[in-house]
Amino acid sequence: MAKRAASTSTNLDTTEVTINSHAAISRVTKMMSIPGKSGEERAIADFITGELKNAGVPESAIQTDSANKKSHLGGQIGNLIVKLPGTVKGPRRLLMGHIDTVPLCVGCRPVRDGNLIRPKDPTTALGGDNRAGACVVLTTALEILKRKLPHPPLTLLWPVQEEVGLVGAKYVNAAKLGNPELSFNWDGGPPDMLVIGATGDFNIEIKVNGIASHAGAHPEDGVNAAAIAALAITDLTRDGWHGLIQKGRHSGTSNIGVISGGDATNVVMSQLQIRAEARSHDPKFRQKIVDQIRKAFEKAARELKNAAGRRGSIEFEATLKYESFKMDLNEPSVEAAKSAMESLGMAPAYRISNGGLDANWMTANGIPTVTMGCGQQSIHTVDETLHIESFLQACHVAMKLATTV
């Protein structure tokens, strides 16, 4: 698909990081054309394992874990894990990039458009998120193997089901990863971005129970679930606990995202379901947001009574989707990623993400992980593109990280 190979950067300080750009571009193009939304990753995993076997990786070094069996989705396969023994001494490092895409990418036909790869059809996204990241990891492994470059022990991890709540990374079998001392993840964004922290997120389910009655004949016998919810949401909004939340030096966000309920206009609404979320980098403050939401709904339920003095009730459930994390700047993986970028003439910028990443769960699973981008733009939309030079730069960074001891 690629008509011409993009030139590699000129300001490299070693030859080891130079890659076959033409091969990398056609590889990523191929990977983006393979359908594989969350839970349906077998085809892309087969492609990756096929390429590795062709490069001489023995079957015994390739495994999958059983993350899919713990997932609410099920799914075809677990995380793909490949361990390569080192040819030189040095701390083991892990390179990773999730292999699922959002459903909008299925059916994509990637085409070259100048400096970009974009989807041919206006109805699909591209899948650069995150086939580009997965390809950075694969390309690095293939270059090292084919050119027999010296390297410390490497663990390659291709997580599944990132787009449906970081499920693969959450349930990864950490015992299979070989205790990496350094860990690097590639996902959406520019190649000089170093994500060293991310927010934590609560998923909230609220069931508002009202009391049904005939809305025309005896509305006074009912308690309207929507009215309870309305009072609660009004309170939260007025008191600054909904949307962007700023209380002194604490901050976070909350969102009432989904409301569903009611059967008919002539019945006082007896039940309403709400799905909401609460985020903050600060775990205590995040819990406080959750508590405020719960209190507002409970207060609203107490406020409304029917003619007989009966009230509705609230069922409230908050589950942690992922914990926040923040790495120190002197964390070995952060320092290694920064100096790899600088040695390639890039100017790395630290970032804390307001969305969750596989790195949230990797860090929670005992493997602090830095996340970098590889040129994906406008992800999850039909305008998604992959910036080729950025993708190649990310490959160079990964080569550097995988080979420098």
Ligand SMILES: [Zn+2]
């Ligand atoms: Zn992604």
